[in-house]
Amino acid sequence: MAKSIDVSDLNIYYGDFMAVEGVNMTIKAKSVTAFIGPSGCGKSTFLRSLNRMHEVIPGARVEGKVMVDGQSLYGANVDPVAVRRQIGMVFQRPNPFPTMSIYENVLAGNRLNAKKMKKNVADEIVERSLKGANLWNEVKDRLGRPGLGLSGGQQQRLCIARAIAVEPEVLLMDEPCSALDPISTSAVEDLIHELKSEYTIVIVTHNMQQAARVSDETGFFNLKAAGQPGHLVEFNSTQKMFANPDNPDTEAYISGRFG
């Protein structure tokens, strides 16, 4: 189910402004890949280009190739809606649908895919997804309550449950812990470790310790100068990145000399 992603010579634009330039990388299946870098270096933009959420913003477009298991993501006859059904996304701030119950929130994606669902099938999906997101024990007695009644960390895990309910091939996470307290963060990080056995996970984080804790491979993005597009400086195994990076800029960033 999990798939690998090959990116070659990817440029990302907002209108005429080039936000990210010349990215080449291979994201392995069933592993966690983390992107780190200073604010505004294009790591979130790059992440959003991996499930075509980028183009939701008017004027945004990409050049170059993104291949998911050998299939081009930006091919002429590829429907972005279909892409997003295969590549799920979790956002910076928890965003459960405010008018829906916990139960309905988990099923939101499945309801889009298949209009009619039997009650027992739906129950099964909800239980499996919430268990997968380590949330089942906390909410199993109040599935009918609104999703907004949960704490921030629980809401974020609800969003993860919603994303994995449709059994995507890849899960993208855009700073999933930046709005959470340390305990909730730790719960989400544990979850990422578990999800890795089934999904390809790509995570953007501001927190270098988090990248070191959860990821197998790490990409470091940086700006050449203010106003210049962001680019990928180094892409290596996490172990190597944090112990002995190839690029002096990476080392400077990781050791806290800037950023």
Next chain:
Amino acid sequence: MSSTPLTAPPQESAPTQTGDRVFSGISRAAGLVILAALAGVFIFLSIEGIPGLFQDEGAYKGNGNFLGYVDTLLFGTVLSATIAVLVAVPLAFGIALVVSHYAPTWIAGPVASIIDLLAAVPSVVFGLWGINVFAPKMVPIYVWLEENLGFLPFFKAPVNPVGTTILTAGLVLAIMILPIITAISREVFNQTPVLHEEAALALGATRWEMIRLAVFPYARSGMVSAVMLGLGRALGETMAVAMVLSGAGGISFNLIGTSNPTSIAANIASQYKENTPATLHILIATGLVLFIVTFLVNFAARWIVARNERKLTR
């Protein structure tokens, strides 16, 4: 947040406190003025209108009593407003969605301003246009409706030869209430948090599914407000209905016939000039009925929205 530390020198904290007091005074006064105006209208209508319920039989123009007089008018009011809302609401929400979520900005902006301009057209102008242009143009359509859908109670012969029917009045009203419903719902659609829209899109929702999943639930309360304001205008609209509608008939569901019920507001406008003290009381009493109906409709809509929201937060 707003509490000042006890050690703060009084001259520093004084200006903000004065500002707060002034602001709170102004807001409270504004709120009370609204209530006072509403109460004033109600009291005036009651004092002047209640005698209208007990006039001599002759004053009711052959309708026997007040109930017999007002029921036709109330029927005409509600029927024309219902037609207007049924036609205008889907159109208005559609335009608002196109402007807020579908059209590119270079076309959405001008379209939005043109719709807003429609709100600035005086109702007399709509009335003139309705009777001189719109009503005659509708006659062939009414004939067609009678020929093909004549089995329905709404489209019975004889067709009104000049088109001054309740359906024409309702359609003119629909055009008049379109801008206000469009403008308000466009604003609330635009306020939908991007976070919720992206949540839906990232799950693989198409644009329409995203609108159903994220935009409508968020905007529901505002959409009801928009419809209520439009309905309020349709119920109370005077000039356009008085000009377009040849209303002297009784209660009838035939929308294209020659004898149509008129509306309360239009009736007041046309009867006011030739009033006697007795008929004036009766006209004001019909105004009171209109006031109460509008009030009840608003309350009902608010109640439905509030009940839905309670269900969600339970």
